[in-house]
Structures are given as structure tokens and as C-alpha cells.
Amino acid sequence: MEELLRKLKIQSPPQGARERVLAAARAELQQAAEKRDWLDRLWESRAFWRSAAAVVLVCLVAIFVAPAGATPRQAAPVAADPIVVAAAKELAASLGDGPVLERRLIAQLSGTEAPSGSHELFRNDLFLLRNIQ
Amino acid sequence: MEVIGADQDDGASLWLERLAEGDPSALEMLYDKFAPQLYGYALGMLGRPEAAEDGLQELFLNLARSRSKLGHVRSVRAYLFVMLRNAIWRRLRRDASDEFSVDPAAIFQRPGPAGLPEGAAADIESALAKLPAEQREVILLKVYQDMTFPEIADVTGVPANTATSRYRYALDKLRALLPPDLLQEK
Numbered sequence: 001m002e003e004l005l006r007k008l009k010i011q012s013p014p015q016g017a018r019e020r021v022l023a024a025a026r027a028e029l030q031q032a033a034e035k036r037d038w039l040d041r042l043w044e045s046r047a048f049w050r051s052a053a054a055v056v057l058v059c060l061v062a063i064f065v066a067p068a069g070a071t072p073r074q075a076a077p078v079a080a081d082p083i084v085v086a087a088a089k090e091l092a093a094s095l096g097d098g099p100v101l102e103r104r105l106i107a108q109l110s111g112t113e114a115p116s117g118s119h120e121l122f123r124n125d126l127f128l129l130r131n132i133q
Numbered sequence: 134m135e136v137i138g139a140d141q142d143d144g145a146s147l148w149l150e151r152l153a154e155g156d157p158s159a160l161e162m163l164y165d166k167f168a169p170q171l172y173g174y175a176l177g178m179l180g181r182p183e184a185a186e187d188g189l190q191e192l193f194l195n196l197a198r199s200r201s202k203l204g205h206v207r208s209v210r211a212y213l214f215v216m217l218r219n220a221i222w223r224r225l226r227r228d229a230s231d232e233f234s235v236d237p238a239a240i241f242q243r244p245g246p247a248g249l250p251e252g253a254a255a256d257i258e259s260a261l262a263k264l265p266a267e268q269r270e271v272i273l274l275k276v277y278q279d280m281t282f283p284e285i286a287d288v289t290g291v292p293a294n295t296a297t298s299r300y301r302y303a304l305d306k307l308r309a310l311l312p313p314d315l316l317q318e319k
Binding site for chain 1: 152155157160161164165168169172173176177182185186189190193194196197198200239240241242245246248249253254257272276277304307308315316
């Protein structure tokens with residue numbers, strides 16, 4: 001049986017198959033090479049690395065600098081001492097600063113907000129208020 | 134495990150290395166050396182010249198796409214047959230609903246060898262077409278590609294014993310399918 005089968009020869013690829021198959025494969029090879037070239041050029045370009053460095057720098061700034069400059073958190077409302085409230089109201093009224101100063105004085109005296117270092121007048125008010133008590 | 138055709142590569146592994154470096158002339162070298170055997174296998178499995186050429190083209194496209202992995206291939210012939218087999222079986226599964234059909238005079242060269250009755254090639258093509266694809270595959274690899282059973286096992290991914298028994302079953306079926314007068318030919 002095997003001898004009988006071996007007597008027959010299988011056909012060869014048809015005319016033109018070589019060119020068709022190889023043309024398609026060459027095009028694929030060329031496409032792969034171009035894609036690779038593009039990636040290589042990107043990898044080797046200064047602009048790519050500068051952009052990457054800039055992104056890293058911005059990220060670092062965002063991570064480390066932002067908390068330092070961030071707005072202090074709003075103090076949670078607390079039940080203030082009536083004496084403190086009255087004194088803050090009186091002092092704020094006498095200075096003409098109104099409810100804003102009054103709220104800050106209450107927060108300061110109740111210990112829920114750190115004193116603002118830039119407001120000289122406010123510090124003096126606080127000193128006075130503490131001495132009154 | 135036996136490495137199929139490792140001694141038959143004749144420097145083909147160097148062509149794969151050149152292909153891995155992007156040299157298109159390596160494709161031509163590989164085609165000229167292996168295409169006739171690969172095409173024969175694809176033609177016997179698929180039964181139609183255009184389908185066999187598609188399989189061959191898919192193989193060469195895959196070679197171009199996966200060129201960066203080609204440096205580690207031990208046997209080029211085995212690698213090519215396995216790649217082509219994957220393409221063939223994908224196609225066979227995709228076309229599973231279609232009846233397997235062989236184009237007239239598609240597989241074997243015509244005229245047939247002297248001493249064989251006219252129509253013998255057509256009878257054998259028709260009988261091969263009636264075999265299950267796994268059995269037809271073993272016949273094609275053993276008889277027409279001169280592979281040993283361990284080599285067939287490497288390509289098809291089955292144990293060598295399974296390949297051997299598939300071959301025996303296939304021969305039995307062919308004997309049953311072919312005209313008795315053809316079997317008495319010497």
C-alpha cells in the first residue's frame with residue numbers, strides 16, 4: 001500500500017505563488033521594521049527624554065510642594081465657652097472688623113485654629129483678649 | 134525528544150537568524166528550500182491549490198511578524214511544519230461545516246507514473262479525501278515528507294504510538310476504499 005502511494009508525486013506550488021507569497025511577507029517585514037524604527041527613534045530622541053523628565057518633575061512638585069502651600073483645613077465648629085464668645089464679640093465690635101474677626105477669635109481661643117502669623121493686628125487682639133480673661 | 138530534520142537544515146537556521154535581523158533575502162532562501170514540501174503538505178490537507186497557497190502565505194506572514202523570536206529555533210523544518218500545521222488546522226476548524234473536497238487533479242502530478250492505470254491518482258485522491266484529517270495528515274507526513282513517527286509526533290503534538298496507530302488505521306481504510314485491481318498493481 002505504501003509503495004503504491006509513494007509512486008505518486010504531490011504537485012509543486014503553482015506558477016506565481018513564489019512572488020505572491022514573498023511579496024506579502026516582504027511587505028509585512030517592511031511594516032514591522034518601520035514600526036520598530038519609529039519606536040527606536042522615539043527612544044533615542046532628546047525631546048522624548050526631556051518630556052519624560054518634565055513630567056517627572058511636575059509630579060514631584062505636585063507631591064512634595066502642594067501640601068506645604070495648601071490652604072489650612074477649615075476648623076470644625078466647636079461649642080465655644082460663652083465667656084470667650086462674649087469677649088470675642090466685644091473686641092471684634094470695638095475694632096470694627098465684624099463677624100469674621102469674631103469667628104477667628106473664637107476659633108483661636110478654643111484651640112481649633114493655629115494663629116495666622118501674618119496678621120499683626122490679630123495677634124495683638126488675641127494678646128489683649130487673653131490678658132482680659 | 135527527537136528534533137525533526139535537525140540534520141537536514143543545511144544552514145537554514147542561519148537564514149532564520151538573518152530574517153530575525155530583518156534581511157528580506159532570507160525569506161527567499163527559506164521559500165526556495167522548504168516551500169515545495171510545505172505546499173505539498175498543505176495541499177494534501179486542504180485539497181485545493183488556492184487554500185494551500187493561502188496556508189503557505191499565512192506561514193510566511195507569521196514568520197515575518199515573529200522574526201524577533203526566530204533566533205531560538207532548533208530545527209527550522211520542524212518549526213515551519215508546526216507553524217503551517219497551526220494555520221491549516223485553524224482553517225479546517227473554521228471550515229468545519231464545509232464538506233472536505235478535493236479539486237480534480239489537485240494533489241498529485243499528472244500524468245501519473247508509468248505502470249499505474251489511468252485514474253489511479255484520482256482514485257487515491259478521492260480515498261485520501263475520505264480519511265479523517267488526523268489520519269490523512271499522518272499519511273502525508275510519513276509517505277510524502279519521509280518523516281519518522283517520532284518526527285510526526287513532534288509536528289502533530291501527539292505521542293509517537295498514536296501517530297503509528299493513526300497511520301495503520303489510515304492504510305486499512307485506504308485499502309478498503311481503493312479499487313481491488315489498483316491494490317494488486319506492483
